[in-house]
Amino acid sequence: MFFKLLKAEKMKLRHSPVWIAFLILPVIPAILGTANYLCNIEILKKEWYSLWTQHTLFTCYFFLPILIGIFCSYLMHIEYTEGNLNKLLTMPVLGRTVFLSKLTVASVMVLISETEIGLLFAVSGKIAGIVSPFPLKSVLLWCGLGTLGGMAVVSVQLLLSVFIKSFAAPVALSLIGGISGLAFLAKDLGDMWIYSLVDYGMNANSPQQLTENGYIPFIAVCVFYIAIFTAAGSFAFSHKDR
Amino acid sequence: MITLIKCELKKLKGRYFFVMSAVFIMLYLAWVMHGYDKPSEADLKFGWKLLLYQLPLINTILLPFICSVTASRLCETEHSGNMLKQLCTLTSRGRLFDAKLFLGILSVGISVAVMWVCIVMLGFIKGFWGKFPVDLYIKYLIFTLLPTFEIYILQHSLALCFKNQSVGFFTGIAGEFAGVFSIFLQNVPWLRKLLIWGHYGALDLMGMYGWTKETKFENVYFVTYDISPIFIIFIIASTVLIYLFGRYMFERKEL
Numbered sequence: 001m002f003f004k005l006l007k008a009e010k011m012k013l014r015h016s017p018v019w020i021a022f023l024i025l026p027v028i029p030a031i032l033g034t035a036n037y038l039c040n041i042e043i044l045k046k047e048w049y050s051l052w053t054q055h056t057l058f059t060c061y062f063f064l065p066i067l068i069g070i071f072c073s074y075l076m077h078i079e080y081t082e083g084n085l086n087k088l089l090t091m092p093v094l095g096r097t098v099f100l101s102k103l104t105v106a107s108v109m110v111l112i113s114e115t116e117i118g119l120l121f122a123v124s125g126k127i128a129g130i131v132s133p134f135p136l137k138s139v140l141l142w143c144g145l146g147t148l149g150g151m152a153v154v155s156v157q158l159l160l161s162v163f164i165k166s167f168a169a170p171v172a173l174s175l176i177g178g179i180s181g182l183a184f185l186a187k188d189l190g191d192m193w194i195y196s197l198v199d200y201g202m203n204a205n206s207p208q209q210l211t212e213n214g215y216i217p218f219i220a221v222c223v224f225y226i227a228i229f230t231a232a233g234s235f236a237f238s239h240k241d242r
Numbered sequence: 243m244i245t246l247i248k249c250e251l252k253k254l255k256g257r258y259f260f261v262m263s264a265v266f267i268m269l270y271l272a273w274v275m276h277g278y279d280k281p282s283e284a285d286l287k288f289g290w291k292l293l294l295y296q297l298p299l300i301n302t303i304l305l306p307f308i309c310s311v312t313a314s315r316l317c318e319t320e321h322s323g324n325m326l327k328q329l330c331t332l333t334s335r336g337r338l339f340d341a342k343l344f345l346g347i348l349s350v351g352i353s354v355a356v357m358w359v360c361i362v363m364l365g366f367i368k369g370f371w372g373k374f375p376v377d378l379y380i381k382y383l384i385f386t387l388l389p390t391f392e393i394y395i396l397q398h399s400l401a402l403c404f405k406n407q408s409v410g411f412f413t414g415i416a417g418e419f420a421g422v423f424s425i426f427l428q429n430v431p432w433l434r435k436l437l438i439w440g441h442y443g444a445l446d447l448m449g450m451y452g453w454t455k456e457t458k459f460e461n462v463y464f465v466t467y468d469i470s471p472i473f474i475i476f477i478i479a480s481t482v483l484i485y486l487f488g489r490y491m492f493e494r495k496e497l
Binding site: 016017018021024025028029032033035036039058062063066067070071073074077080081166167168169171172175176179183 | 257258262265266269273276303304307310311314315318321322406407408409411412415416418419420422423424426427428429430
């Protein structure tokens with residue numbers, strides 16, 4: 001049933017431009033971030049690592065949480081329009097399976113976005129003329145941890161969209177979340193706050209840096225948040241007032 | 243027109259529209275004030291100018307987003323339940339577009355004005371040194387309102403023309419993203435002039451030079467930029483064009 005629902009979600013998105021944004025948006029920091037790196041090459045001396053900060057700084061702080069917020073809001077909003085939710089809830093499917101399928105679709109979009117960020121980073125570095133070896137292991141790790149952090153944000157944003165029928169309000173909360181994430185990182189609490197996890201996992205020049213000893217606790221915190229919010233979201237969706 | 247505006251206000255009842263604006267104002271002020279929590283001597287000495295230097299970046303990040311959310315909140319009610327179909331039998335589409343636009347512009351305009359007043363108050367409360375540069379701050383207010391209205395009209399048009407609200411949000415977020423980067427690309431000044439989201443940076447009144455990690459504010463000096471009247475006319479003209487195009491598209495939208 002889960003895979004059938006995944007297929008249904010895919011069909012719902014087929015004629016929607018929403019997923020295209022996940023492909024287009026990472027291109028903007030790749031082009032402009034690289035241009036900024038080249039303009040300030042005398043200050044930014046850490047080559048690949050300096051370029052990484054240029055690519056990910058604003059992406060992680062503000063734009064990825066908002067992008068996730070919009071996508072999750074859209075996933076739920078299609079159910080709220082034209083009585084789709086009533087139809088869906090009369091089908092012989094469990095509410096938690098529907099929620100899980102939406103969580104999976106949004107997580108896949110985050111993964112695609114992170115993969116694109118990594119690929120564009122490699123291409124931009126080559127175009128910028130960086131001669132030192134490409135830090136493949138670090139980039140894979142940052143993108144992987146960023147995806148995990150993104151999944152945690154997906155779970156909370158989906159939960160918010162279950163509670164709030166409006167399209168814009170959960171998106172507004174995602175911006176507030178993104179800014180709060182920055183504040184938590186500044187106070188060295190980024191490893192605990194859900195909206196800091198993307199910046200922290202991707203080592204996006206945040207005031208608080210993720211070290212090797214922190215990988216396991218980071219993964220544990222992400223899994224904890226995903227489990228909690230998925231359980232809450234599944235419950236809320238199953239008991240939603242039509 | 244007044245009746246239409248009254249109708250719009252009634253639709254907002256119970257939708258926490260003004261609460262949302264208040265939350266955004268608080269978020270904006272929290273961000274600005276965070277930097278002046280425990281002000282250093284340099285913060286107090288250069289406070290008035292430093293704020294003018296820092297605010298355009300914060301504006302580029304927050305204000306376009308506030309415009310997107312406000313426009314979406316005002317327009318999404320009509321898309322649900324095909325309300326536009328009924329409304330357009332009662333009044334012309336152009337008038338409906340204008341009534342909603344008026345309310346949205348008023349909302350974001352008041353928000354920006356409240357933010358401005360609070361920022362000025364912050365300067366006085368924290369005790370910034372020197373005389374309050376009233377002329378520069380009035381210019382700053384005008385130069386913040388101009389791009390905000392320009393962006394709002396675009397977001398309003400997108401929110402009304404597209405049933406799918408994510409179109410407006412994604413356009414806004416992509417533009418905002420490019421606008422933020424355009425501020426940092428000092429060598430490409432045309433980019434921030436070309437992008438409407440970069441206009442906050444293009445209308446920047448203050449430049450800060452001489453700051454380094456080592457010397458900090460020791461050798462810092464500020465330069466006040468002159469804004470070309472031609473560029474201001476360009477912004478006003480593009481605002482009018484966006485309005486006319488948005489209204490035209492809405493009038494021809496298939497319901």
